[in-house]
Amino acid sequence: MSAAPVSPIREPLVTGSKTYHQITEDLCAPTERAPSPAWVIAFIVALIALTIGVVSILYTIWVGIGSWNLNRTIGWGWDITNFVWWIGIGHAGTLISAILLLFRQKWRTGVNRAAEAMTIFAVICAALFPGIHVGRIWVVFFFFPYPNTRGPLWPNFNSPLLWDLFAISTYFTVSLLFWYTGLVPDFATVRDRAKGIRRKLYDLLSFGWTGNAKHWQRWESLSLVLAGLATPLVLSVHTIVSFDFATSVIPGWHTTIFPPYFVAGAIFSGFAMVQTLMVITRKVLRLEDYITIGHIESMNKVILLTGTIVGVAYLTELFVAWYSGYVYEQFAFFNRALGPYWWSYFGMMACNVLSPQVFWFKKIRRSVTWTFIMSIFVNIGMWFERFVIIATTLARDYLPSSWSFYVPTIVEIGIFVGTLGIFFTFYLLFTRVAPVVAIAEIKHILKSSGDQFARKNAEPVVQQVESGSLESTVVEHHDDEH
Amino acid sequence: MGYRNKKIVYGLYDDEEILMDAVRQANRSEMSILDVFSPFPVHGIDDLLDLSESRLHIGGFIYGMIGTLTAVLGMSWIHAMDWPNIFGGKPYWAIASFIPITFELTVLFAAIGMTVTFYIINGQGPGIKNPIVHPRISDDKFCIAFDADEASEEEISKYRSFFDQTGASFIETKKL
Numbered sequence: 001m002s003a004a005p006v007s008p009i010r011e012p013l014v015t016g017s018k019t020y021h022q023i024t025e026d027l028c029a030p031t032e033r034a035p036s037p038a039w040v041i042a043f044i045v046a047l048i049a050l051t052i053g054v055v056s057i058l059y060t061i062w063v064g065i066g067s068w069n070l071n072r073t074i075g076w077g078w079d080i081t082n083f084v085w086w087i088g089i090g091h092a093g094t095l096i097s098a099i100l101l102l103f104r105q106k107w108r109t110g111v112n113r114a115a116e117a118m119t120i121f122a123v124i125c126a127a128l129f130p131g132i133h134v135g136r137i138w139v140v141f142f143f144f145p146y147p148n149t150r151g152p153l154w155p156n157f158n159s160p161l162l163w164d165l166f167a168i169s170t171y172f173t174v175s176l177l178f179w180y181t182g183l184v185p186d187f188a189t190v191r192d193r194a195k196g197i198r199r200k201l202y203d204l205l206s207f208g209w210t211g212n213a214k215h216w217q218r219w220e221s222l223s224l225v226l227a228g229l230a231t232p233l234v235l236s237v238h239t240i241v242s243f244d245f246a247t248s249v250i251p252g253w254h255t256t257i258f259p260p261y262f263v264a265g266a267i268f269s270g271f272a273m274v275q276t277l278m279v280i281t282r283k284v285l286r287l288e289d290y291i292t293i294g295h296i297e298s299m300n301k302v303i304l305l306t307g308t309i310v311g312v313a314y315l316t317e318l319f320v321a322w323y324s325g326y327v328y329e330q331f332a333f334f335n336r337a338l339g340p341y342w343w344s345y346f347g348m349m350a351c352n353v354l355s356p357q358v359f360w361f362k363k364i365r366r367s368v369t370w371t372f373i374m375s376i377f378v379n380i381g382m383w384f385e386r387f388v389i390i391a392t393t394l395a396r397d398y399l400p401s402s403w404s405f406y407v408p409t410i411v412e413i414g415i416f417v418g419t420l421g422i423f424f425t426f427y428l429l430f431t432r433v434a435p436v437v438a439i440a441e442i443k444h445i446l447k448s449s450g451d452q453f454a455r456k457n458a459e460p461v462v463q464q465v466e467s468g469s470l471e472s473t474v475v476e477h478h479d480d481e482h
Numbered sequence: 483m484g485y486r487n488k489k490i491v492y493g494l495y496d497d498e499e500i501l502m503d504a505v506r507q508a509n510r511s512e513m514s515i516l517d518v519f520s521p522f523p524v525h526g527i528d529d530l531l532d533l534s535e536s537r538l539h540i541g542g543f544i545y546g547m548i549g550t551l552t553a554v555l556g557m558s559w560i561h562a563m564d565w566p567n568i569f570g571g572k573p574y575w576a577i578a579s580f581i582p583i584t585f586e587l588t589v590l591f592a593a594i595g596m597t598v599t600f601y602i603i604n605g606q607g608p609g610i611k612n613p614i615v616h617p618r619i620s621d622d623k624f625c626i627a628f629d630a631d632e633a634s635e636e637e638i639s640k641y642r643s644f645f646d647q648t649g650a651s652f653i654e655t656k657k658l
Contacts, residue, residue: 019622020521020621020622021621021622023622024521024621024622145556145560151565152564152565153565154560154561154564154565156567156569157557157560157561157579157580157583158561158569158570158572158576158579159569160582162583163582163583163586166582166583166586166587167582167586169590170586170587170589170590173590173593173594174589174590174593177593177594177597178593181597181600184606185521185522185620188620189521189620189621191620192614192617192618192619192620192621193617193621203611204608204609207601207606207607207608207610208484208605208606208607208610208611208612209606209612209620210484210519210612210613210614210615210619211519211520211521211619211620212517212518212519213517213518213519213520213524213527213528213531213533214517214533215604215606216520216522216523216524217523217528217533217535217536218536218538218600218603218604219523219600220523221536221538221539222538222596222597222600224539225538225539225542225592225596226593226596226597229542229546229589229592229593230589230593232585232589233586233589236582236585236586240582243582439521440521440522440523441522443521443522443622444522444523
């Protein structure tokens with residue numbers, strides 16, 4: 001295989017002049033050495049958060065959702081806010097692994113594995129909320145259409161809430177299959193280096209992968225088709241989540257802009273969470289040669305783009321509310337910006353629309369510190385967005401007599417803290433068990449995007465420029481244009 | 483599809499370009515290669531080994547269609563025949579609102595069907611252990627293997643001299 005020449009101005013994706021063996025050593029190392037004290041402390045903190053969550057959830061199930069502060073007007077509060085926030089975060093993984101694969105963006109190889117893992121854990125956290133907020137979790141299987149003794153009585157397939165159930169379970173399953181199929185060859189790499197009990201573990205995880213030519217051919221075919229399937233899927237999932245709101249007749253929710261605006265917001269928040277995790281992971285696991293500043297910059301560009309789309313959507317909503325001449329719609333937006341929850345609208349606007357604009361500056365896009373701070377801002381801003389849409393809108397009904405206010409109870413806060421605990425516990429375990437960067441895929445792009453090869457591949461072009469033959473044509477072309 | 487209890491002669495190469503040249507050399511001297519192993523997919527090797535294109539995606543299409551039909555027929559039967567119900571003044575057979583679930587089930591069936599088929603035809607799965615030719619193949623070595631089950635001493639030495647000439651860094655005869 002002769003590597004395709006890559007433009008000399010394109011940044012290398014793998015630095016440090018790695019050999020294939022060096023890549024294996026670097027990427028398997030985190031699973032092979034004893035956990036660092038930082039990891040142990042982080043894991044303990046995550047476990048404590050998880051425990052708080054388990055206690056809060058058990059308490060909710062025991063006494064019922066009366067333990068939350070939801071009321072007659074505000075039927076959805078932190079539960080659905082957190083659900084939409086987590087499911088949004090869960091969108092970056094599939095976007096990186098599927099859409100960027102179809103677009104042939106090679107930089108995805110550095111971050112796709114961790115982003116997909118993050119997707120799966122985020123979807124688990126998200127799925128928890130609809131599960132417990134129905135109140136009687138022990139009959140939650142009523143959601144599914146199965147022949148039953150109650151008629152049989154079927155769920156309502158016209159309901160967006162049921163579509164959501166199908167969308168999220170499909171999304172979880174497909175993401176899991178995609179992620180695991182990518183992991184199998186890398187588990188085989190770890191297996192062939194392991195001894196004793198670890199050998200047994202990775203024998204099980206690697207499914208007996210041998211790496212022969214036919215298997216690789218099928219593996220590539222499967223990855224490509226799964227990517228093709230996952231691309232419309234990822235767009236459909238958040239579209240359907242937005243239908244939960246858009247198909248209702250609540251002013252402020254009943255808008256056709258919701259699907260694209262939710263999808264952009266999901267990608268926005270997902271990338272922010274990927275940045276939060278990657279900035280720490282590359283430092284702690286010493287993966288700076290694989291997750292380079294170039295990778296971080298690329299993701300910051302996506303954050304800038306999607307953040308701006310979200311900003312345009314906010315302004316469009318305001319314009320349409322005014323232009324519609326519909327007083328209830330106008331009041332809904334007036335209430336969001338200047339009502340009792342004005343601070344959450346302000347937080348949303350500041351964190352989501354204004355703050356990402358600093359990424360127009362290249363220096364800031366390439367700064368690890370700025371990236372980390374901005375990613376936290378975006379995470380907070382996107383949480384506020386969902387809170388604004390849900391609680392703020394519901395707090396001011398058609399009838400002023402039913403207007404109310406909502407603050408979460410300690411139990412609701414506990415469940416949210418618990419989902420953060422679940423997420424980070426799973427993520428920390430993942431960094432111990434699986435290679436965080438896709439080994440086989442990095443090796444595959446090494447000859448086109450490794451720094452030592454990127455220079456070599458560019459040499460013919462550089463020589464042409466130096467000898468004058470290429471420059472002259474470029475100059476002529478340039479002259480034609482003017 | 484592991485090569486259990488098979489005797490092979492194999493050579494390891496340090497780079498995929500040397501491997502490709504060696505496969506071309508083997509094709510020229512009409513030696514039949516049992517298999518090629520590599521740490522990542524080597525593009526172009528399928529043509530050299532005469533591997534036909536994978537039909538997995540055709541399977542994916544069929545599984546997807548099964549999903550589509552399951553969803554459309556299932557929801558139509560339930561809402562129009564088994565238990566007709568009026569929701570929001572819409573007709574019983576409100577086909578437009580079946581679209582989201584139909585799409586999701588199409589994707590779900592295609593993805594699960596293809597992945598399961600992939601592992602079954604590869605002879606892989608949880609708990610399955612296939613013989614490993616050499617532990618460095620999943621790391622940085624590229625391997626060509628010849629079938630030596632019924633090969634004479636003469637043929638085996640021919641294979642070995644082939645590996646010598648084509649620049650293999652390691653040669654071994656092994657029963658898997």
